[in-house]
Amino acid sequence: MDMKANKKKLGLKEKYAHMTRGLDWETTYQPKDKVFPQATFEGIKVHDWDKWEDPFRLTMDAYWKYQAEKERKLYAVLDAFAQNNGHLGITDARYLSAVKLFLTGISPLEYMAHRGFAAAGRNFPGVGPRVACLMQSIDEVRHAQTQIHALSNYNKFYEGFHAGASHQIERLWYLSVPKSFFDDAFSAGPFEWMIAIGFSFEYVLTNLLFVPFMSGAAYNGDMATVTFGFSAQSDEARHMTLGLECIKFMLEQDPDNLPIVQKWIDKWAWRGIRVLSLVSTMMDYMLPKRVMSWKEAWEIYFEQNGGALFNDLAKYGIKVPDCIAQCTVDKEHQSHQLWLTLCTHSHAMGLHTWLPDAEEMDWLSAKYPNTFDKYYRPRFDELRERADKGERFFANTLPMLCQVCQIPMLFTEPDDPTKICYRESEFQGEKYHTCSDGCKHIFDDEPEKYIQAWLPVYQLYQGNCWPEGTDPTAEGFNPVAKYLEWCHIDAKDTGDYEGSSDQANFAAWRGAATQNT
Amino acid sequence: MSTVFIAFQTNEDTRPIVESILADNPHAVLDEQPAMVKINAEGSLVIKRESIEERIGRDFDLQELQVNLITLSGYLDEDDDQLTLAWKN
Ligand SMILES: [Fe+2]
Numbered sequence: 118m119d120m121k122a123n124k125k126k127l128g129l130k131e132k133y134a135h136m137t138r139g140l141d142w143e144t145t146y147q148p149k150d151k152v153f154p155q156a157t158f159e160g161i162k163v164h165d166w167d168k169w170e171d172p173f174r175l176t177m178d179a180y181w182k183y184q185a186e187k188e189r190k191l192y193a194v195l196d197a198f199a200q201n202n203g204h205l206g207i208t209d210a211r212y213l214s215a216v217k218l219f220l221t222g223i224s225p226l227e228y229m230a231h232r233g234f235a236a237a238g239r240n241f242p243g244v245g246p247r248v249a250c251l252m253q254s255i256d257e258v259r260h261a262q263t264q265i266h267a268l269s270n271y272n273k274f275y276e277g278f279h280a281g282a283s284h285q286i287e288r289l290w291y292l293s294v295p296k297s298f299f300d301d302a303f304s305a306g307p308f309e310w311m312i313a314i315g316f317s318f319e320y321v322l323t324n325l326l327f328v329p330f331m332s333g334a335a336y337n338g339d340m341a342t343v344t345f346g347f348s349a350q351s352d353e354a355r356h357m358t359l360g361l362e363c364i365k366f367m368l369e370q371d372p373d374n375l376p377i378v379q380k381w382i383d384k385w386a387w388r389g390i391r392v393l394s395l396v397s398t399m400m401d402y403m404l405p406k407r408v409m410s411w412k413e414a415w416e417i418y419f420e421q422n423g424g425a426l427f428n429d430l431a432k433y434g435i436k437v438p439d440c441i442a443q444c445t446v447d448k449e450h451q452s453h454q455l456w457l458t459l460c461t462h463s464h465a466m467g468l469h470t471w472l473p474d475a476e477e478m479d480w481l482s483a484k485y486p487n488t489f490d491k492y493y494r495p496r497f498d499e500l501r502e503r504a505d506k507g508e509r510f511f512a513n514t515l516p517m518l519c520q521v522c523q524i525p526m527l528f529t530e531p532d533d534p535t536k537i538c539y540r541e542s543e544f545q546g547e548k549y550h551t552c553s554d555g556c557k558h559i560f561d562d563e564p565e566k567y568i569q570a571w572l573p574v575y576q577l578y579q580g581n582c583w584p585e586g587t588d589p590t591a592e593g594f595n596p597v598a599k600y601l602e603w604c605h606i607d608a609k610d611t612g613d614y615e616g617s618s619d620q621a622n623f624a625a626w627r628g629a630a631t632q633n634t
Numbered sequence: 635m636s637t638v639f640i641a642f643q644t645n646e647d648t649r650p651i652v653e654s655i656l657a658d659n660p661h662a663v664l665d666e667q668p669a670m671v672k673i674n675a676e677g678s679l680v681i682k683r684e685s686i687e688e689r690i691g692r693d694f695d696l697q698e699l700q701v702n703l704i705t706l707s708g709y710l711d712e713d714d715d716q717l718t719l720a721w722k723n
């Protein structure tokens with residue numbers, strides 16, 4: 118047999134041992150608990166950090182090599198996209214609303230994930246998770262950067278791409294939904310962070326975000342998004358594996374960890390599911406060419422795949438979170454309720470919405486036979502009728518928000534889809550409102566944390582969200598208009614897609630690309 | 635038994651990889667989606683370095699899989715010769 122020229126000197130397992138464990142050292146001039154002060158306050162007991170092993174056994178040298186290869190592939194495609202008017206290849210400029218939502222709502226979270234994993238890597242006493250968290254931290258900053266680079270190609274031509282990460286994530290009423298999710302996780306301890314992001318978001322929910330989103334982008338001709346999406350997603354398998362290892366590790370280290378872990382799983386499953394309702398509208402309403410319905414994606418990636426996971430975790434005593442019963446009801450309603458709210462509030466959003474046309478409503482009826490015709494088609498018909506008379510309806514005010522998930526109070530009671538669900542808690546003499554039993558439960562468990570939530574709509578009406586020098590006593594003062602100015606939103610970015618400059622420009626440029634005049 | 639899966643970008647790098655997986659796992663089912671190929675299998679799935687090398691005619695490091703990987707499900711174990719995905723219950 119020929120000797121292979123590139124025969125490795127060390128096997129994978131040996132190399133991993135040398136380049137993780139082998140690089141650790143015992144502290145001598147400071148006690149270990151002073152060096153890792155966050156390792157114990159959450160109550161998680163760890164007896165042997167060496168039991169934590171990355172199943173991919175990825176070491177830093179290999180990491181750099183493969184990440185560099187991913188970047189080369191990505192930027193070659195982005196150059197081709199820019200050089201060949203790739204933006205005209207999409208099915209319809211309506212599709213860009215989904216991309217705007219991604220850039221403003223998700224890309225800033227990548228940056229938060231970068232910071233959070235850097236902190237987790239610093240705070241874990243074990244060298245295995247430290248190395249894995251370090252790699253994930255670098256992955257996440259790469260995701261933020263490549264998404265901003267890729268989508269800057271759309272910013273050259275279309276509205277609404279200009280201020281997502283710089284101003285809007287911290288100010289806009291609907292972007293506080295994803296932002297608060299990460300703020301909540303980052304202000305917890307390192308173990309809760311790992312359950313929130315590593316396990317709940319990366320393992321249980323990420324498939325619902327990235328896989329349909331990227332397949333949807335491919336289906337709608339968006340080469341830039343597919344490419345950064347897949348490039349990011351190639352890191353995701355490693356992140357998911359880290360999340361799963363982490364939970365297994367905590368449960369195997371000490372039986373006392375079980376109730377703490379179960380509480381975090383319950384909390385973060387619900388928090389994550391609430392954030393993903395934004396993705397449900399994307400799949401059911403925002404993609405001109407649809408891949409599958411939200412309900413179908415939920416059934417494949419949550420019910421089947423999540424079910425397999427929870428079957429497996431049952432041996433540790435982990436139970437399926439209680440909120441899943443509610444989710445089984447919600448999957449038939451959630452995208453419709455949220456899209457109706459977005460449609461009637463897009464005068465105050467950085468993206469366009471539109472009423473589904475007849476063909477789209479038939480698709481929705483077929484995908485949601487139990488609910489669409491009964492509850493939602495009549496409301497879209499009513500909105501369409503008004504729009505046809507030139508009276509497209511927009512609500513004049515902004516909605517009340519849930520104190521925990523920060524989603525507008527728009528979802529309905531589990532047993533009555535015609536009644537908005539409100540829950541109320543009292544803490545230190547003040548009333549706080551939440552959108553569901555799930556969020557109320559989270560609030561009641563840590564009220565001191567959630568009373569500090571910065572709720573954009575409330576801040577606006579308290580007068581804290583206007584440009585400097587604004588005079589709210591001036592004649593004809595419009596608080597929402599001033600708020601949008603503060604959010605760096607221009608009138609061109611808002612409202613219905615019908616009649617927008619995105620619509621006009623896309624039609625004109627696409628026409629110019631196929632004709633000589 | 636629960637299903638494990640692995641998904642790759644659809645491209646020329648992954649075509650021989652997918653072929654090897656299907657050959658080594660007769661119980662696996664191919665699911666082709668826009669720009670993505672997903673392989674589902676009851677219980678477990680194994681990816682063998684040698685089978686891929688036979689098809690591509692060069693040495694292959696299983697860690698190269700990471701470049702085109704999209705998602706997976708199940709517990710993973712990787713060494714120099716094979717990568718397995720399995721549910722343990
Ligand atoms: Fe990421």
Ligand SMILES: [Fe+2]
Pocket residue numbers: 391519520521522523524551552553556
């Ligand atoms: Fe809520």
